[in-house]
Amino acid sequence: MDVTEIDHVNLHVPADGVETAVEFYRDRLGLAIENEEKYASGDKPFVSVRLAPGAVMHVQPDEDFEAPDDATFDHVALRVDADIESLKAELADAGVAVDRELEPLGATGVAPAVYVTDPFGYTLELKAERS
Template sequence: MMVYQLDHVVVWVADPVRSLAFYQEVMGLEPVRAVEYAAGEAPFVSVRLGPGTILDLMAVASAPKVDALTGVEGGAGNRLNHICLAMTETEFEALHQRLHAGGHGTTSPYLTNLYGARGNAPRSFYFTDPDGNVFEARYYDPA
């Protein structure tokens, strides 16, 4: 059986600069190509989820160009149901605190034993970014 790695996910946003501030300051993610984007040298800015995975913060206004690139009319600009981010328990608690401290809050209470790629997660919660994209944060027992 083949095993693939997730390279990137495109998240549609109204204002990439505003969104970058949320992903960097609230979620604690490292920006990628922010300087190039600000200089007009990159069509979008990204944030790093891990060594080989990024989120592209793509302006929804560019959806027609992305449709032309992919050859799929109406395929761009749509939201996913949610993106689940796995992290350590310490990172999980810190993100929860930053969301509440920044006035963003969460859209669910702590949930328990939800199944994912690594089995059941002891706790998770859902939250949204400024554009309404839904995320789930979770951690797994280190054992």
Template sequence: MQASHIDHVNLNVPADGKQPAREFYEQKLGFTIEDDLYEAGEKPFFDVRLSATGVVHLWPTDDFEPQAAVNYDHLCIVVEEDIETVKSQLTEAGVDIEKELDSPLGATGVAGAVYVRDPFGYRVELKSRV
């Protein structure tokens, strides 16, 4: 078996989480929210479109509880911009940078990265392309 990329990640969010997701992922980070099928009742989740080949499925649930255990650390999203541009865009959007690393090792090598929290408490690593 030989994998080429991650297709999607599933994350639970509060039942009323669509608007906070839109504000963070779309308005602040610049990704697209795809929710037509969710709104039409054809699927139980909506998507954050990261690229042509990758999405984050956000599953609204009445049973959502913010992350309390350490069994999940973060989701890493590779971005095309250099890390200084990413930091500038985050600051301009009012997103707090939790942590910055100059050279974290990832699937494709070492590149600068910053860590932020989404509105649901998930840590998101934004990593420059190697």
């Protein structure tokens, strides 16, 4: 097997959480939302957040949603095309609180990162360009 990249991630949200997800991921983080019309018409059970040209995150409402905890979920790490100071300033301007800041090891090596939490308890590691 020769995996080339992650295609998508699925995250469940509360049954009434799609609008909140769209507000956070599109309006605060600036990511594109796809399939809103198909979701609204019932043709798709989720909306998609475009993370990169070849990667999306499906956000699917779930009547039995339970917020993630340390035993069930840690974080999704996303590489961001920005330096750490620009990234922190963009998040501050959008009203997104930074939970912590580290320089973790990932697929492309060590680089500065900030961690934020979405409205449903999912942690996102936003890994900036190496300085």
